[in-house]
Amino acid sequence: MAQRRPANGRVTQADVARIAGISQTVVSMVLNGTGIAQRRVSDDTRRRVLDAIERTGYVANPIAQRLAGGKNALVGVYTYEPVFPSSAGDFYQPFLEGVERAAQTRGVDLVLFTSMSAHHGGPLVDGGSLHRLRVADGCVLLGRHSHAQDLVALASQDFPYAFVGRRAAPGVTVPFAGADYDGATAAVTERLLDLGHRRVAIISEAGPHESIEDRVRGYRRAMRAAGQLPVTFEDPDFTSGEFFETLAVHEITAVLAMSDLARPLRDAALARGMRVPQDLSIARLGDPERRDAGGVDWSGFTIPRVEMGAQALQIVLHQLSPSEPTGSRDDPDRPEATLQVFIPCELVPGSTIAATTTTTSTNTKENATS
Template sequence: MSEYKRVTLQDVAKEANVSYASVSAVLNGKDGKSIRVGKLTKAKILECASRLGYVPNMAARKLKNGRNSLIAVFTYEQIFPVDAQNEFYRFFLGIQETAEKNGYDLLILNNRPTVGNPSSRIALADGAVMIGVNRDDQDIVRLVQNNYPLVFVGRREVSGASTHWVTFDYKKVIAEMVAHLLPCCKEGMLVYVEAKAVEREPRRDKRNYLIEVAQKQGLGVVVVEADENHLITKTEMETIAKAKVAIFDRLSLLHPFESLCKEHGLVLGRDLATAVLEDDWQGTFSNWTRWTNERFSLGALAVEYLSAMLDGKDRESLDRYTPLTLIVSQTSENATGLLSCKEPGAR
């Protein structure tokens, strides 16, 4: 396992091919006092320090082991300060409480870690947990190449970097959901409706798992992407009516779909069996078949994983996956007794 360490003055001196004293004078603000450094040499030292991600660690100068007992939580989303109505709220609570339990304080960094040099602020902490799907891969690669301990909440793949992450056990709960809906799939297929969004790992994983487990059950999957207003076409609605089963990837699709069903005289749980591949973090879709809200647990697991990295412990003993439990509700609870579906527009 790679040794996680900060970039030191010695590292910068070696990279710039200059003396430690020159680097110390420039980076500690002593240039021109006890030691004079030429303009070209100073520029080279500053460039190397920036490229390596060096920052002075005031706390490390006070602690023999070089540790701050500080964990950064950062994101490229605009989410801080979080409140109970934010989809990242439970993640943050799990991170906060587990960090406190493990003796860490938190450093909150919103949007970009910094402009121009992503390591300069985040490196004040011993390691970091990242929340959200948006990111700057160049920043991430730079941190990883500097052996900075970083754990993602959710599986992330970054070209040019080996990432550490924890995520939900989507595959198991999706298999349970498909098995539950199987009796309704009279046409040997189901429809999967996705929100219009940038292709990221959670979106891709959920789709791939759904197709995989459906195929094992002998089912075909028709994948539909809603438009910018979360609406599907009349033809796609007819396909759902024929299939009798529809699964949605995001809560944002549900209200528009419920409105379409009313327009076409379709009743969820009677004419159609439906479910969503998400938890009800908004607290407004308890009638939908879904899974449990385990966001707190996943945030906590991210900190436990990061703590193991910082302590040099064997991470193999830590499970990367947080289990999810299927919640069967009104939109599919009578799945085995689903009536023959009406055609769209029928009254």
């Protein structure tokens, strides 16, 4: 039932307190309190306050919050590349959707930082732009080409932030919401082994990156646990024929491909007269950044992009107020656990991998050398 607004049309904290049946001081503690003050408020009381706020449409006065020493309820979003989506099918759109959903749920506003130097390829510290982030109470960072020195500087300034995707920097605990690429890749590798494949390779882009390292780690772990030799390729040339000749010589019948390499690998295999998955099983390790033409029922896994964005925002809010939950469980032996969250990927059966047969390696050799 809607509440009757005051005659002047402005709902106050006193109105919220009256409807919730508590004191105005407690309402202020829920809205503006620090971590210690927040912990003094029970979950039931907090729910009553939030319910009263929703019923009355109360909006806190940001100027009053500033004078009271409270936060602005603003969280920034900064990207290291121009990744804001131009369509609903954009790779980065689900990350941003997750951030937005979590912000709406927690009652905070988002500030988009779009004019800073890292969009031109350099770190924020070189352009002197880190101070601009302090317009917000904290910040969610996003993008493939980040810079470790920025993360070190943010940690030294005690500025709440979280990265979408696992990031590492020397000497600091980097808060992040990452996909469990390690576990998902190990699971896909184990599935291929269960289907009878013994020589399974993995291909990746060149250059170090945490997401690539995590996938390769999971693959190597699964292969070694099965007593098989890991085989890795970095940025192979699918057009020269040498790659497929190598597969044939080593009797490799299945390949794990980083997300943007799966389609080129499949197209090149089909162009050489090979059948997928009969002659070569291909598993795609995540969603491609570059728009895929579609039409292929890929085996492998998908990235929990919406959940990663939402959890990154929750980690920022947890730093601002420790009573805010994150997706991880508290671990007294690993206090950084609340700042570093791994989210399971969704395994997809698909139709690009199949059980190996006794004729697979012979067919692969003939097609690769034809």
